[in-house]
Amino acid sequence: MAFTILHTRLADRGAALPADCLRVANGRITAIGGPEIAQPGDTLVDGSGTTLLPGLIDSHVHLAPGCTQLAATYGVTTQLDQFSMPEVIDQETPRSSFFTSGIGATAPGGHPTIAFPPIPYVTGPEDAKQFVADRLAEGTDHLKLIYDDGSGARLNLPTLEPRTVQALTDEAHAHGLTVVAHVSTAAGAVTVVECGVDVLAHVPADLMSPEDIAALADVAVIATLGVVVDGFNGPSGRLPLLDEPELMARMPARWRRLLDQQSRRWMPPVPPDGTTARANTLALHRAGVRVLAGTDAPNPGLVFGASLHRELVHLVRAGLTPAEAVVAATSAPAEVFGLADRGRLTVGARADLLLVEGDPLVDITATQRIRHTWVGGEQVRPDEYAGSERELASIRFLGETTGRIVAALKEMFPGFPSPEDVVREDGEVLGRVVPVTGGWLPTTVFGAPLGPVSDRDEAVETVEQEGLASLAETWWARTDGPDWQEVVLMEAQPERVRLRWNDPLRDQPPSGRWYDLTDIDLSRQPLPT
Numbered sequence: 175m176a177f178t179i180l181h182t183r184l185a186d187r188g189a190a191l192p193a194d195c196l197r198v199a200n201g202r203i204t205a206i207g208g209p210e211i212a213q214p215g216d217t218l219v220d221g222s223g224t225t226l227l228p229g230l231i232d233s234h235v236h237l238a239p240g241c242t243q244l245a246a247t248y249g250v251t252t253q254l255d256q257f258s259m260p261e262v263i264d265q266e267t268p269r270s271s272f273f274t275s276g277i278g279a280t281a282p283g284g285h286p287t288i289a290f291p292p293i294p295y296v297t298g299p300e301d302a303k304q305f306v307a308d309r310l311a312e313g314t315d316h317l318k319l320i321y322d323d324g325s326g327a328r329l330n331l332p333t334l335e336p337r338t339v340q341a342l343t344d345e346a347h348a349h350g351l352t353v354v355a356h357v358s359t360a361a362g363a364v365t366v367v368e369c370g371v372d373v374l375a376h377v378p379a380d381l382m383s384p385e386d387i388a389a390l391a392d393v394a395v396i397a398t399l400g401v402v403v404d405g406f407n408g409p410s411g412r413l414p415l416l417d418e419p420e421l422m423a424r425m426p427a428r429w430r431r432l433l434d435q436q437s438r439r440w441m442p443p444v445p446p447d448g449t450t451a452r453a454n455t456l457a458l459h460r461a462g463v464r465v466l467a468g469t470d471a472p473n474p475g476l477v478f479g480a481s482l483h484r485e486l487v488h489l490v491r492a493g494l495t496p497a498e499a500v501v502a503a504t505s506a507p508a509e510v511f512g513l514a515d516r517g518r519l520t521v522g523a524r525a526d527l528l529l530v531e532g533d534p535l536v537d538i539t540a541t542q543r544i545r546h547t548w549v550g551g552e553q554v555r556p557d558e559y560a561g562s563e564r565e566l567a568s569i570r571f572l573g574e575t576t577g578r579i580v581a582a583l584k585e586m587f588p589g590f591p592s593p594e595d596v597v598r599e600d601g602e603v604l605g606r607v608v609p610v611t612g613g614w615l616p617t618t619v620f621g622a623p624l625g626p627v628s629d630r631d632e633a634v635e636t637v638e639q640e641g642l643a644s645l646a647e648t649w650w651a652r653t654d655g656p657d658w659q660e661v662v663l664m665e666a667q668p669e670r671v672r673l674r675w676n677d678p679l680r681d682q683p684p685s686g687r688w689y690d691l692t693d694i695d696l697s698r699q700p701l702p703t
Contacts, residue, residue: 182221229526234468240564248479249528275318326358406445605641
């Protein structure tokens, strides 16, 4: 397929090119210039009032089934995976849309053990050679290592020793691999840089001194500012991504439901505001350190593709210009990770493209006003992912991962707040009470709220009084569309419900049908759309 985009602003390396048209054929950019570059038979795309960007690059994700397809609907055409299991990597296609570290190097029991099934550990420098060889055999593109003793989060975690970091870095470099180091503190950042790593994953959470900044002059830093802020409810009482209308308009229903659920989980009374991380980011940027945009999706509150647009806003809030933020998600990561065929609008580059309304070089939120995206010259169609088995697989995968993390946290911290079943004397489960910011939320067995947040005893009492009684009421439901309709609950289980719609024209069996909770919203009253 060949096409030419006409009369658009072409943004390359954070600057507008003098040309205003770009032609694509066979998945590559073949010409940049004026309208005369269009060839007979080309599909013509009117770009009036738009800006054409290289497809965005998210420098920090952890893969989930279907994540490249979801990210591409938001114009994020390349993702750099920074720790995933081989079986997850093997599921994800196309391989050209992501690059991976495979399993990261961490000490026995070190971060992020609780999020993964059993993994190979690195016990000392003598393990470096075999660990790198094993990652290369699995198709690793770069090496990820963890240097984090948990002190940044007031934890005590085992971590690699500096000499082990040095051995891993030397071995990886001997095979031409870029080395990415997870750190959380300024001291940790300085240590791994002294060991020769190339990229830091995460800006340190504690304030960096001028000496710390100077020590990092020759590395790149993946800021991941959003993971500090967007995983916690904002002023609206919801996760910030839910309050981004342009991004939510493209959000598949299952992911929106997941964000709704995450908004109701327990959170600390005073969430972090990211001030220190932003100050460190600006100081590093001013010192000449290459800042890269990365999200750390799919941590709570973060969604593949969508959250990178939020990350660009965070970078600008930190003090980068909109043009510099665009560079952090295009040419800069391509250059740091040696991805020579992307991140630029140049003849011969892959036709990974994002067409947006407005000028993101002046207003960074313009990246959210997406008109079209292309991957390798093929236009991305969001409806091919939304509602698909790939989407369902990703939601289930995240559920399994979350279950492992919560179970591990409860074992480490017996008092860690987690949902509790409310059970009648005969053993029947009446509902649940869920710890949230400010108290406990009473819910049905399938998670629908039964009343306001209160203390635990009041929430339990509400469930005891209304948990079963509420099921006999008329409820409101919706599937993929925005409209709520009346339904009768015929049967309810923790993961699914059987319901009958009150619409007499709806084709349904007399006893109703079962719906997985990933596929339906339920409320005791219709909610605003």
